[in-house]
Amino acid sequence: MADFYELIGVSRSASAEEIKKAYRKRARELHPDANPDNPEAEAQFKEVSRAYQVLADDKQRARYDQFGEAGVGGASGGGGSADDLFGGGLGDIFETFFGGNGSPFGGGGRQRGPAGPPRGQDVEVIADIEFAQAVFGDQIDVEMKLPVRCGTCDGSGAAENTEPVTCSECSGSGQVQRVRQSLLGQMVTASPCTRCGGLGEVIATPCGTCRGEGRVTEDTSYKVDVPGGVDTGSTLRLTRRGAAGPRKGPNGDLYVHLRVAPDERFVRDGDDLITEVPVSIAQAALGTSLTLETLDGAEDLVVPHGTQPGREFVLRQRGVPHLQGRGRGDLIARVRVDVPTKLSDKEVDLLTKLADGRDERVGNGKDGIFSRIKSAFT
Template identity: 85%
Template sequence: MADFYDLLGVSRSASADEIKKAYRKRARELHPDANPGDPNAEAEFKELSRAYKVLSDDAQRSRYDQFGEAGVGGGSGAGPSMDDLFGGGIGDIFDTFFGGGGSPFGGGGRQRGPSGPPRGQDVEVIVDIDFAQAVFGDQIPVELKLPVRCDDCDGSGAGSGTEPVTCSDCGGSGQVQRVRQSLLGQMVTASPCTRCGGLGEVISTPCPTCRGEGRVTDDASYQVDVPAGVDTGSTLRLTRRGAVGPRGGGNGDLYVHLRVRPDERYTREGDDLVTEIPLSIAQAALGTSLELETLDGTEDLVVPHGTQPGREFVLRQRGVPHLQGRGRGDLKARVRVDVPTAMSDEEVRLLTAFAEGRGERVGNGKDGIFSRIKSAFS
């Protein structure tokens, strides 16, 4: 079955309202009454309804994101079934201990069908993005090398003019059963067929391009939507964009781990941004007005007289958008008072007079006040 997000035409980070709107739109397009001549319309509409039922429920959506369709019980919405948890089903466990006769609670045993080609591996990649891209979101290219379907054999692994044939050792099941006696009676064990590698088919004339694998390693490029508000460590999952499986197997998933480049102006505290305002002693004491640079442009900021080091000016809704909700964090501008390390004679004289006028003692007491301050800043 197709990916539920793809069926609805939404991203994996879509909100509940976006999912609802997308479903209504697609439902009008795929409803059987709107497609009287399409024999597949009813089946497609049922798939769409199933996808919406799962993604509109927070608990089911969380299980689906983690485990895929197996996580929602294949239609029941009650989590993984016993068959999902035990691979081939609970009946196969009873087959092992009771000689293939099925469950002791009644009913015949079932034959497992061909296991088929395995799914490809999941692929992980780390991508560096700019600070602004993490804050506001962006579409970024992701380029990597991974196994892709062989075009020459269309993924079958068979050479031109040939095709895979059923394995004679396992009869196409991909497994070989062995019967042995034990204290519990007859036991049947199953293991992957060594001749066909568990695929159920063998290739007499392999494709020369992929050597019978049905896949080759090649460059792949994707455009990935980065939602606003991500941070270093955020991971984006691209369903079925990973490695293709051998001999026609499905694709694994691609996991894009994000790493955000630091910004010289801002640091991040959750969804709040923090920047520093450098002020001189005079500006902090007498007050000033200045232009504060934000990610949305410049803002006029009035600094009152007597401003102390460490004071914060908070600009609401100028921070990082909330990843799982609406609104944004704040921008906090923290004051840093810079003390001069070099002054002219006139500046030393004025500052000394200022201190004397306030009855403040300055200098280290060995020489005159003026000479001490002058030597300290020369």
């Protein structure tokens, strides 16, 4: 999907009022009333509506600015379609902004037809991935049970050689109008037809497989592209990969929440990776050259003499790829000096001589240095 700011036609520093003003203009241009029989304009209209939904909310806008669409994939909770944003048909957007009958183009607006089959539910799943998959990205299989379109009736809900029939209660409009008296005079209200559920059609002979629902629950698997740089808590949105709607209703969306397995070698700090490099006392004091395992392969690491515990060596561009933007974080190799817990007599003697030569006091009392050190490690 295109950048949300580009869809609306504003810069990333635009104020909330500028975003709202630009959105109204784009919505007028792309509204189906202004573009009859133009499915491309309607698709763009929905994309612009989704973009405005995110950018009009300060919290969602901040997440989008930081993580892109992956950061707001599950934010709307309703899939982000134009119908979801305004609770009804596409014309409701203009009732929200401009009032009136839902059309800014005069002529009293178009008369609403049946609402149509309802949209399927959004579905959320958790996918466990390995550390390297999160860093470099991968294609994974996501499996779940989902309502899918019935293969027997192709989602119509009607038995073989039969078809849905027009609802006699609402005459196919999907709505029932009622007139009632009020202090202001007669008021006409419209509500979904209870007999056909607002679909305008009823199933006289239900399909034996789905019992008129038009969908059945099956084991379903999708291949999901995981971008490099994701982390635990990242959410991927797969448009129209959720539950099928009843009786050929559109699918909901699928939200894949990622859970990354820990790695025994690396700890992640944002887009940087931290790893410990164990060295002995002698190696830290005299210096050494080590082979350091990275996610990109083995690399040589020179530890100079006199290296202190906790010293860090930074390997540029060996960390996690930036989820939004180019480049990668760094790999930080942190030195850990391992002190031996068991010493032979010879090793005790050598360390004692070293301490004497540096005029360093070791041991803690009157029994003699050698015997105290020896007893501590035996």
